[in-house]
Amino acid sequence: MTPLEDLLIRRIALSGPITLADYMAECLLHPEHGYYTTGTPFGAAGDFTTAPEISQMFGELLGLCLAQYWLDLGCPAPFTLAEIGPGRGTLMADLLRATRAVSGFHQAARITLIEASPRLRDQQRSTLAGYQVEWLGDIGGLPDTPLFLIANEFFDALPIRQFCRDAAGWRETVVTVQDGRLGFARSDAAPIAALDHRLDDTTAGEIVELCPAAAPIVAEAARRIARHGGAALILDYGGWQSRGDTVQALRAHQFVSPLAEPGLADLTAHVDFAALATAAHPCATAFIPQGTLLLRLGIAQRSAALARNLHGAALENHLAATRRLTDPAEMGTLFKALALHPPGTPAPPGFAPGQT
Numbered sequence: 048m049t050p051l052e053d054l055l056i057r058r059i060a061l062s063g064p065i066t067l068a069d070y071m072a073e074c075l076l077h078p079e080h081g082y083y084t085t086g087t088p089f090g091a092a093g094d095f096t097t098a099p100e101i102s103q104m105f106g107e108l109l110g111l112c113l114a115q116y117w118l119d120l121g122c123p124a125p126f127t128l129a130e131i132g133p134g135r136g137t138l139m140a141d142l143l144r145a146t147r148a149v150s151g152f153h154q155a156a157r158i159t160l161i162e163a164s165p166r167l168r169d170q171q172r173s174t175l176a177g178y179q180v181e182w183l184g185d186i187g188g189l190p191d192t193p194l195f196l197i198a199n200e201f202f203d204a205l206p207i208r209q210f211c212r213d214a215a216g217w218r219e220t221v222v223t224v225q226d227g228r229l230g231f232a233r234s235d236a237a238p239i240a241a242l243d244h245r246l247d248d249t250t251a252g253e254i255v256e257l258c259p260a261a262a263p264i265v266a267e268a269a270r271r272i273a274r275h276g277g278a279a280l281i282l283d284y285g286g287w288q289s290r291g292d293t294v295q296a297l298r299a300h301q302f303v304s305p306l307a308e309p310g311l312a313d314l315t316a317h318v319d320f321a322a323l324a325t326a327a328h329p330c331a332t333a334f335i336p337q338g339t340l341l342l343r344l345g346i347a348q349r350s351a352a353l354a355r356n357l358h359g360a361a362l363e364n365h366l367a368a369t370r371r372l373t374d375p376a377e378m379g380t381l382f383k384a385l386a387l388h389p390p391g392t393p394a395p396p397g398f399a400p401g402q403t
Contacts, residue, residue: 048228051080051310056224064221064232067294068259071206071314076163080310083164096300097200098282098337098378099138102368104353105199106141108344109280113142113195114149116278116388116395123276124155126193131161131186131264132201136174142197143178156195161186186267194277196268196387202323203283203315207256209292210239212249217242222306229306248288256289256316262326269327269387278395279387282337285318286383293317320385330387333398338379341372343397 055073059065065073075082098105117126130139139160146152158180162168168182183189209220215236223232245255268279285293296305298312305314324331350369357365373379386398 049080049308049310051077052229052308054080055222055229055309056227059222059224059229064223064234066208067220067222068206068208070222070309071294071316074309074312074314075204075206077310082310082313084166085310097134097137098372098382099134099141099199101371102365103141103144104346104349104369105341105372106138107145108341108346108349109138109197109199109282110142110145111149112280112344112396113197113278114146114152117152117155117195118149119393120193120276122151122155123193124151125157126155126195126277127159127189128156129159129161129186129189129194129196131196131198132204133160133162133171134167134200136160136171138197138199139171140174143175157181157190157192159183159189161189186264189271191271191275193275194268194271194279196272196277196279197282198279199282201283202258202261202264202281202318203285204313205258205260207258207294207316209254209256209294210242211254212245212251214251229309231306245288249290253290254292256293256319258316258319258322261318261323265323265326265387269330272387273330273389276389280395281320281323281385281387282340282382283318283320284378284382285320287319287334288321289317289319318383320383323385327385327387329390332386332388332394334383334385335398336375336380337382337384338373338375340384340397341379346373 051073073081076084078084117123133139139158158178160171160180161183162171163184210217211233213236217239218233218236221232221234222229224230241257242255249255272279293316294305294314296303296307296312296314298308303312320334324334346369354362354365371377386395388394
């Protein structure tokens with residue numbers, strides 16, 4: 048039993064079952080025992096590997112996408128170049144390296160990382176040594192300038208509430224205590240106003256998930272982009288509208304039970320891109336697979352250029368990384384991309400307006 052599990056069992060004994068969202072928040076963010084407080088999430092030595100850790104091409108292409116859009120919008124200066132949930136800072140480092148030759152881009156950029164974890168801030172500071180970087184705890188602290196924002200595998204880590212449709216309404220998934228250990232249960236059925244729109248496309252027994260924290264973040268980004276200009280690129284795994292139980296836990300690159308080791312495993316859930324697009328209206332544009340976006344941005348050509356100087360195992364690893372990012376059987380289809388841009392302006396490179 049982990050220290051956090053012991054704390055949660057005592058809490059539930061005192062005050063009753065907790066929602067899945069509360070459980071995820073404690074597992075990930077508890078100040079003493081939370082996963083992001085104590086764990087080593089990223090890379091081969093961690094519990095999972097994100098796209099920027101797989102290949103430099105990911106950050107390079109997204110950086111050039113934003114830089115080209117900055118040029119298309121007339122090179123606004125100054126502007127905020129921000130990443131929310133920047134991990135170890137790898138994506139931002141690759142982005143900045145790739146855009147170094149874009150005249151005026153670095154000079155106009157105010158690099159801002161939105162990160163709450165002091166431990167991850169230290170890693171980002173090391174990765175981005177040599178750049179002037181500002182850190183913020185949330186998106187609300189961004190300055191009133193054009194915003195060019197990236198969020199890669201950020202929304203999947205936000206706590207979700209999960210509901211099963213019932214003839215009498217919706218039954219929420221809760222965490223309780225069963226035989227001295229944590230277990231899942233469901234609340235009594237009740238109407239849920241936030242799910243009224245899902246009554247037309249679900250039947251009894253189906254599960255849907257809500258992420259209460261996601262909409263305000265996307266809405267704030269969209270508000271700033273609509274008012275001051277810029278763009279946001281959101282990449283994550285998920286689909287168009289939530290359906291089914293998608294909560295999962297990873298430890299040492301292996302799936303484990305979400306209840307098995309609270310505080311020691313990463314907990315995530317699929318992102319509902321329809322909910323993000325609704326929150327960002329009217330700034331949201333095409334919802335497309337990650338593989339499609341990267342291919343449109345030129346990953347095949349970039350991969351071939353890098354491969355010319357590689358041989359043996361290094362070449363094999365490089366080609367495997369390209370496949371992993373783009374192949375429909377790997378990350379290419381499971382991961383999706385959504386762009387935000389000011390209404391009435393063209394979509395950023397790689398995206399086409401009106402496609403969902």
